[in-house]
Amino acid sequence: MQQVEGNIVDIHSRKIFPGVLSIDRGKILSIHSNSKKYTHYISPGFIDAHVHIESSMLLPEEFSRLAIRKGTIGIISDPHEIANVKGIPGIEFMLKNSKNALIKMFFTIPSCVPATPYDASGACINASEVCALLETGEFIGLSEVMNIPGVLNEDPEIMAKIQATLRKGKIVDGHAPGLTGKELKQYIQAGISTDHESTKYTEALEKISAGMKILIREGSAAKNYEALKELIRTRPEQVMFCMDDAHPDDLYRKGHIDQLVKRAIQDGFDLFDVLRIACLNPVKHYGLNIGTLNVGDRADFVIFRDLTHFGIESVYVDGKKRYENSRRGEIYTFPNPPRLSEDDIRGAKECNCFCREQIEEKDLQKSVNTAITCIRVIPDEIVTLKETIFLENSISNFESDPKEDVLKLVYLNRYKNLPPQIAYVRGIGIERGAFGSSISHDSHNILAVGCTDREIVQAIHGIIREKGGISVVDGAHSKVLSLPVGGIMTFNRAEEVIDQWEELMKQLKDMGTSLKSPLMTLSFLALLVIPELKIGEKGLFEYSNFRFISD
Amino acid sequence: MQQVEGNIVDIHSRKIFPGVLSIDRGKILSIHSNSKKYTHYISPGFIDAHVHIESSMLLPEEFSRLAIRKGTIGIISDPHEIANVKGIPGIEFMLKNSKNALIKMFFTIPSCVPATPYDASGACINASEVCALLETGEFIGLSEVMNIPGVLNEDPEIMAKIQATLRKGKIVDGHAPGLTGKELKQYIQAGISTDHESTKYTEALEKISAGMKILIREGSAAKNYEALKELIRTRPEQVMFCMDDAHPDDLYRKGHIDQLVKRAIQDGFDLFDVLRIACLNPVKHYGLNIGTLNVGDRADFVIFRDLTHFGIESVYVDGKKRYENSRRGEIYTFPNPPRLSEDDIRGAKECNCFCREQIEEKDLQKSVNTAITCIRVIPDEIVTLKETIFLENSISNFESDPKEDVLKLVYLNRYKNLPPQIAYVRGIGIERGAFGSSISHDSHNILAVGCTDREIVQAIHGIIREKGGISVVDGAHSKVLSLPVGGIMTFNRAEEVIDQWEELMKQLKDMGTSLKSPLMTLSFLALLVIPELKIGEKGLFEYSNFRFISD
Secondary structure, three states: OEEEEEEEEEOOOOEEEEEEEEEEOOEEEEEEEOOOOOOOEEEOOEEEEEEEHHHHOEOHHHHHHHHHOOOEEEEEEOOHHHHHHHHHHHHHHHHHHHOOOOOEEEEEEOOOOOOOOOOOOOOOOOHHHHHHHHHOOOEEEEEEEOOHHHHHOOOHHHHHHHHHHHHOOOEEEEOOOOOOHHHHHHHHHOOEEEEOOOOOHHHHHHHHHOOOEEEEEEOOOOEOHHHHOOHHHHOOOOEEEEOEEOOHHHHHHHOOHHHHHHHHHHOOOOHHHHHHHHHHHHHHHHOOOOOOOOOOOEOOEEEEOOOOOOOEEEEEEOOEEEEEEEOOEEEEOOOOOOOOOHHHHHHHHHOOOOOOOOOOHHHHOOOEOOEEEEEEEOOOOOOEEEEEEEOOOOEOOOOOEHHHOEEEEEEEOOOOOOOOEEEEEEOOOOOOOEEEEOOOOOOOOEEEEEOOHHHHHHHHHHHHHOOOEEEEEEOOEEEEEEOOEOOOEEOOOHHHHHHHHHHHHHHHHHOOOOOOOHHHHHHOOOOOOOOOEEEEOOEEEEOOOOEEOOO | OEEEEEEEEEOOOOEEEEEEEEEEOOEEEEEEEOOOOOOOEEEOOEEEEEEOHHHHOEOHHHHHHHHHOOOEEEEEEOOHHHHHHHHHHHHHHHHHHHOOOOOEEEEEEOOOOOOOOOOOOOOOOOHHHHHHHHHOOOEEEEEEEOOHHHHHOOOHHHHHHHHHHHHOOOEEEEOOOOOOHHHHHHHHHOOEEEEOOOOOHHHHHHHHHOOOEEEEEEOOOOEOHHHHOOHHHHOOOOEEEEOEOOOHHHHHHHOOHHHHHHHHHHOOOOHHHHHHHHHHHHHHHHOOOOOOOOOOOEOOEEEEOOOOOOOEEEEEEOOEEEEEEEOOEEEEOOOOOOOOOHHHHHHHHHOOOOOOOOOOHHHHOOOEOOEEEEEEEOOOOOOEEEEEEEOOOOEOOOOOEHHHOEEEEEEEOOOOOOOOEEEEEEOOOOOOOEEEEOOOOOOOOEEEEEOOHHHHHHHHHHHHHOOOEEEEEEOOEEEEEEOOEOOOEEOOOHHHHHHHHHHHHHHHHHOOOOOOOHHHHHHOOOOOOOOOEEEEOOEEEEOOOOEEOOO
16 A cells, blocks of 8 residues: 655545545545645646547657656547558557556547548548447547538438447547537537537537537647637536647647646636646546546546646556656656567558559659649648639649749659649748658648659658658758658657657758748648648549539 | 777767777776677767856756756856855855766856946955965866956956966956957957857957867857857867857757757768867867766766767766666756755855845836936847937826836845836837846846836835845736845756746736847846946946946
């Protein structure tokens, strides 16, 4: 038996008192109050209620190392990205790797793989496969149901997935940006109980009134805290926090759910309301096996130095100290040695799906007439515009015209040796060189953009050579951040990935782009479910008509 | 005896070879090459050739924790700031605390305390005190000689300090921005052998030709790398790296000398030239007791994962592993337990010098005529302009006029209960509230600026209450970053200081300032040796006439 003492933060009774926890076999055996003076606090840990681990480019185990040092004790992860690459074996790989994580990781079953019928993904997951996954008992619910028309039209496939999940008593997550009125009611009626896509306070209020829980999202891409924060005061029982997408540098430098907690405290919201949202509500809604400092609970808690800056001294999971931060350093105690076994690496590599031959410059030739339909990107947005530019003469191969900010954009299927799709994009703003990536939502085919065909081909070569990665070419210099796990993740440590990532970003800025995150902009250019003009398997895709168009 | 193996980086012979170091009693006993394949590198560590530890607000011991994780093995520190507050006991405190540092810390004796005869510092250090300090054997030289007119006019006091240092065979550091021609030659002739204030390539070249070593400075305030970097190619034997001023967030997030090394490598400079500058030249010039991987040297070295990102695996000092960074965490091994003893804390508190009673609003009353002489700050510069503004009528107490960006500026001696000096400043840009600090170069009296007398007084109260600190007041909210050590440093851990610092910065931005670093701007408003208009013991000080003026 083990004892831990300090000021105990009891979210349930909204009190803080000095006392001692007795811990036995991973559970809290008893809690005694005393009258000692402590300077530190024992509190339930933070929970990220919806995050795609893959966006961090890190394996689950390594993700947990960044999360625990920010006081995170658990996450709910939707392995949607790896599922689009490699289907069920991809999901199983994530699950297996997460067993060695420092924190508690829960998974939902991706509901929409592929994301649209127009997508060229590496895998499909149908309703009977969802049922089989539910039977394993390894999942806590069904991931965000993005197929809203499917729900409203009662498409049998998506309805079967939802109903199978509900029959098991599990949660079905939603994804319903801007959905309102009758359609919102019908969507909720189907059994979907959460939403993390609200961007307006009134939108969130309507959803809560109709019966949903709202996840306030503040991630590397979308940031909704400012718009939604008033919910903390008005609906503290109906709200959770999530990051959705978390880049490794943000997790490392800015923080995880702790950032939201600190901001909320600074904004003057009630400490117990904020902690309820960060620590307790996800446990209740999803039935997570995470303790919240009740007698009999799992002994999961965080020791904070104070309740304004939330400096973290240590984190206990199932009664074991998994993280400690003292002046002597930061110490992580993984369940198993964190070196990947041969088995793990083989598993990860098998989880890739990169069956692509190299291409040549001549494959990128494209003749154009005097009018060209271009994708116009908007800085720091994922929506685009359709723009037409006019040339004086038709050209047999129009490479790029960096002076006019017209760059060639290449889409290359990485699962099959199909010919590249070629279009033009404005607003990226590099004045020389090329770059590309095998992270491209949601199917993660290869996208590349550049000023010359030669450099575009070189950027793509780097990605194919590494079986996935982010590639930047600038004249004779080229760099690749290798992503051999599914073409979207790495085996490496977070610090190394951050170093490489920041170096690539610096290089892209040097090349002339003024976009805050040019790689994020690129990675959304093949996401067809977002307006207005995107690129996909059959060329340019127009959202307002929801079809491929000829350029 | 202990053995460490890897790819050995030999800066002296400009070679890298696989091999084994044998270490005995803190020294390198032998080096053997072999033919094994290693992925990691053993290299001499980085050295910061000139830094004021106090600017980090951290104690030397804690500073060392941030430095070692960036591959720094030694620093040369000028305890000029604490010396201006508390004289020799202040210097001795720094020395004592540095004995428990993770890295090797060398100190020079401040040469200019106070910085000018017009300064109201807490202490003076005269020539005979410099001689006494030299006798202790604890110092490697005399700190930057800022008193250029003193040297050129052969002022007996400063000449005595220089000559005593040279007689001991130690180095005299310079500080000669823009000095050229005959005067430069005379300054060097006096025995001053380094300069870290060059901002132009030609300026640096002239100084090197005249016999000086140049420190390329890239700190939190001044940034000269871009201007001087070509020296790495043209004069690699005459150059060192330094930060001069290092804020804790920059040290923690951006890095230390490793940042300069990485940039230089990325800019295509030769690896061995860069490492020579970062690791070897300071050892040679100052005769530092730091090993550089020769047989017989102290066993001081860093293990890098690679030589482009310089990811650090571990750092050895005198053969002891003082830092390790693996997936299991970051581990620091201090020479002694890093908890401060009662003795240390008492020592530090005695090292403060804060004998100031609180003031009241009525003390800040100032009647103005229709013309007011204002200090105009320039964004992100430490030089200011003199500006006159005109009012329609004279006013019996002119508080501030935030709409016109005219704010009351208060200077308050913290060593004696003298009345405050009051002036007006434009360009700070806060639209509400007030802020102040007891960090103000070089004497560290209190400066505060604000929109109302009430809030200015409140900000000053916070600083006096804590016996030093940085204070921000915004209506009913007020926050103080407490600096009880000399009114310029804290006992706290770096991470806590960074949290608090960033919170204050956020608050100041919220209050409307668009200055990148409003606290840095404020802290230079009493530094009289910089143009054009500043505030001091007797009111406004005009640089071009080098005298106090009546406003």
